[in-house]
Amino acid sequence: MKVYITGACTTKFGELWATSPRRLAGEAVGGALKDAGVGIRRIQALFVGNMLSGMLGGQEHLGAFFAEELGTTAPAFKIEGACASGGLALHNAVNSVLSGQYDTVVVLGVEKMTDHKPEDVATALMGAGSEEERTAGVTFPGLYAILARVHMKEYGTTREELASVAVKNHYHASLNPNAQFHTTVTIEQVVRSPRIADPLRLLDCSPISDGASAVVVTNKKSAHGITVAASAVATDSLGLAQRKSLTQLAATEEAAKKAYVQAKTGPKDIDVAEVHDCFTIAEILAMEDLGFYPKGKAAGAIAAGETRLGTSKHLVVNPSGGLKGCGHPVGATGVKQIVELVDQLRGRAGARQIKEAKIGLAHNVGGSGATAVVHILKK
Amino acid sequence: MLGRGGTIVSWTVIRVPPGGFSSLAPYPVVVVDITGGGRITAQLVDWNESDLAVGRKVRVVVRRISEPSTEGIIPYGIKVKPL
Numbered sequence: 479m480k481v482y483i484t485g486a487c488t489t490k491f492g493e494l495w496a497t498s499p500r501r502l503a504g505e506a507v508g509g510a511l512k513d514a515g516v517g518i519r520r521i522q523a524l525f526v527g528n529m530l531s532g533m534l535g536g537q538e539h540l541g542a543f544f545a546e547e548l549g550t551t552a553p554a555f556k557i558e559g560a561c562a563s564g565g566l567a568l569h570n571a572v573n574s575v576l577s578g579q580y581d582t583v584v585v586l587g588v589e590k591m592t593d594h595k596p597e598d599v600a601t602a603l604m605g606a607g608s609e610e611e612r613t614a615g616v617t618f619p620g621l622y623a624i625l626a627r628v629h630m631k632e633y634g635t636t637r638e639e640l641a642s643v644a645v646k647n648h649y650h651a652s653l654n655p656n657a658q659f660h661t662t663v664t665i666e667q668v669v670r671s672p673r674i675a676d677p678l679r680l681l682d683c684s685p686i687s688d689g690a691s692a693v694v695v696t697n698k699k700s701a702h703g704i705t706v707a708a709s710a711v712a713t714d715s716l717g718l719a720q721r722k723s724l725t726q727l728a729a730t731e732e733a734a735k736k737a738y739v740q741a742k743t744g745p746k747d748i749d750v751a752e753v754h755d756c757f758t759i760a761e762i763l764a765m766e767d768l769g770f771y772p773k774g775k776a777a778g779a780i781a782a783g784e785t786r787l788g789t790s791k792h793l794v795v796n797p798s799g800g801l802k803g804c805g806h807p808v809g810a811t812g813v814k815q816i817v818e819l820v821d822q823l824r825g826r827a828g829a830r831q832i833k834e835a836k837i838g839l840a841h842n843v844g845g846s847g848a849t850a851v852v853h854i855l856k857k
Numbered sequence: 858m859l860g861r862g863g864t865i866v867s868w869t870v871i872r873v874p875p876g877g878f879s880s881l882a883p884y885p886v887v888v889v890d891i892t893g894g895g896r897i898t899a900q901l902v903d904w905n906e907s908d909l910a911v912g913r914k915v916r917v918v919v920r921r922i923s924e925p926s927t928e929g930i931i932p933y934g935i936k937v938k939p940l
Contacts, residue, residue, distance in 0.1 A: 601875040613922055613934045614900045615871060615878040616886040623869035624888055624898075631911060676870045719888055719896040724867060 481575050482703035483855065485514025485694035486820035488813075491805030492658040493592045494688040499531070500547045502690035503588050506810075507548055510584065514694035521694075522580040524554040527567030527587040528809035533602040534594045544586060560606030561756060563587065564691070564812025565711075565842030565851030571695045572709040581697050587813030588690035599686055603808070606845040608717030619675040619683050619757060621718055621846040626677055626759035628724040633774030635762065637677060641668035642781035643758035644681050644802050650787060651799025653830040658687055658805030668758075682758040687805035691813035693820070704820050707837075708740035708854035716848045727847035730767035734841070737852040738769075741837075745769035748793055748854075749835040750822045752815035754843040755800040764841055765795065768852070787830055797822060797830045812842035812851060823857045858897070858917050858935060863889040865913045868901070877923035889915055889937055903938045914940040 487509025489502050511518060524545055532538045541554030559566040564587030571585045591599055600617050607621065616624075629635050645665055651657035663681055671680040695706070712732035715721055722728060738744050745768060753768065755761035765776035765785070770793065783789035787797060798804045798818040801811055819838035821827040835857075842851040867888045874882040885901040885908075901908065902920055915937040922932040 597874070597876045597879065600873065601877075604875055608898075611898050612875075614886045614898050614936075615874055615881065615884060615923065616869070616898060616900075617871060617873065617875055619873070620869045620871050620886050624867040624886070627867045627869065627911075672872075673870075674873050676872075678869075717898060719898045724888070 479576060479697055481572050481706045482696055482699060483693050483706060483816065483820055484696055484700045484703045485510040486817040487513055488656055488691035488817045489689050490656045491687050491689035491807060495593065497688065499588055499590045502688065503544050503547055503586055506690040506692035507584055507586055510692040510694050516582060516694065518548055518550050520582055521550055521552055521584050523552050523574060523583040524548065524550065525567040525571040525583060525585045526554065526556045527564035527585065527812060528556060528589060529558055529560055529563050530589060530591065530602050530808065533605060534598065535590065559849045560844035561808040562812055562842045562844030562849040562851050563809040565840065565853065566812070566849065568693065568813060568816060568853065569709045569711050569851055572706055575695055575697050583695050584692060585695060585813055586690065586692045587810035589807035589809040590688050591686045591807060592688050596686065610719065611717055617675060618846065619678050622757040622759050623675040623678045624718060625724055625763065629759060629762065630677070632725050635777040637669055638665050639777035639781045640682060640758040641665045643755060643761045644668045646780065646786045647755060647796050647800040647803040650797050650830060651803025654799050654804060657799040657803055658685055659799070659803050678757055684756045684801035684806035687807040689805060689807040689810045689814070691810045691817050693813060693816050702824060704823050705856045706853065707743070707856045708737035708852065710736035710740060710852050712736070712850050714848050716845060718846050725773065726767050727763055727843065727850060729847050729850035730764060730841065730843065733850040733852040734768045737854050741854040743837060743854060747837050748839045749837050750797060750819060750832050751793060751795045751839040751841065752798060752818050753795055753841040755796060755802050756806060756843070760843070761796070761800065768839070768841060787832065794832045797827065797832060815840040815842060816853060819855050823855060859919060861891050861917050862940065863891040863915055863917070863937070865911055865915060866890050867911065868909050880924055885909055887915070887937060900936045901938065902936045908939040916940050
């Protein structure tokens with residue numbers, strides 16, 4: 479059986495103080511249903527990806543919460559896997575269709591973060607780490623900073639190469655009307671921005687964001703349907719210190735291997751990738767762990783413009799602007815990556831359209847690499 | 858674990874801390890290979906700039922972890938200090 483994505487829609491990402499989670503969800507799901515040409519009555523299940531609603535907003539039971547808002551009594555589930563919640567929700571939706579249980583389902587990724595104090599958000603996000611890490615008072619920028627330092631030492635990755643990831647992704651975001659940031663930045667601005675967790679600075683970090691994204695997943699082929707060629711998940715230890723290596727995310731590598739086998743494809747065949755650049759170092763790790771570059775070679779390639787719109791010869795990475803430029807409402811991110819790929823493969827990505835994009839890869843990470851989700855979509 | 862020695866394998870300095878840690882910031886967090894086996898993530902205390910280096914020897918100590926909760930309970934746990 480084949481599974482298709484027939485509808486995809488995202489809200490604008492950003493500081494959306496005047497918009498409630500209900501309205502964000504309504505806009506994203508409404509847009510996806512309209513795109514697919516189906517009504518809410520045809521939807522047999524709802525999968526909600528979200529991480530922080532309980533800790534920040536005091537609202538759990540999000541399946542029923544959003545089903546009520548969307549006007550359905552279909553089975554509804556919340557899937558939580560930190561910043562990979564959206565990708566995991568899609569994985570579960572795809573499995574539910576593959577199993578034959580449902581024909582047509584909706585995946586909603588949604589997060590509301592900017593109404594809360596930054597230290598409360600940082601504390602809530604650390605729920606994705608280990609108890610040892612919370613005791614150490616480390617934050618997610620800190621955990622990725624620890625990875626960055628080892629990568630810099632082992633492979634000679636430079637401060638400027640890290641910055642080049644943010645420069646590229648802000649440029650892409652400047653072409654995306656739904657992105658949080660439309661300003662481009664320079665290497666100089668990144669390396670001189672305020673220090674957050676050495677060696678990472680403010681402009682190495684994805685922002686705190688609000689937003690929602692949704693897709694319709696179905697076994698019914700349609701003219702615009704994009705095939706889900708692979709949906710793979712891998713899991714590693716919660717804490718960094720319990721991993722075998724500090725220069726790779728083994729879960730990414732494992733999920734990617736499974737995905738390439740499922741899709742009967744390899745890294746060389748991918749035209750467009752949305753990867754989990756929660757911090758600049760994370761995109762460098764992702765490019766290596768997904769098999770696009772050998773270890774130690776991705777940073778130089780990114781700095782040379784090999785994955786940037788306009789200068790890339792083939793693969794373009796994070797045309798949406800990534801988490802860095804488009805914004806990172808954590809539960810929505812994994813679904814937004816899929817919306818971007820669908821837009822690219824359907825040739826409707828506007829100013830950031832990649833010519834003749836046929837195969838896309840999405841890579842969504844939870845925590846500092848404890849969960850990795852890889853999807854491959856084909857036109 | 859208490860009193861054991863180890864070596865810093867990576868480090869960062871947290872300048873934007875989570876709740877309960879603001880009175881301590883900025884503070885280093887290090888990953889330490891414990892002599893004889895095991896690896897931990899912990900806060901470095903009693904430090905100077907020169908202690909922030911891969912290969913620096915440290916020892917595991919007991920310290921207050923964060924600011925007391927509203928109930929007044931003071932959380933204690935493991936940190937590391939330079940040898």
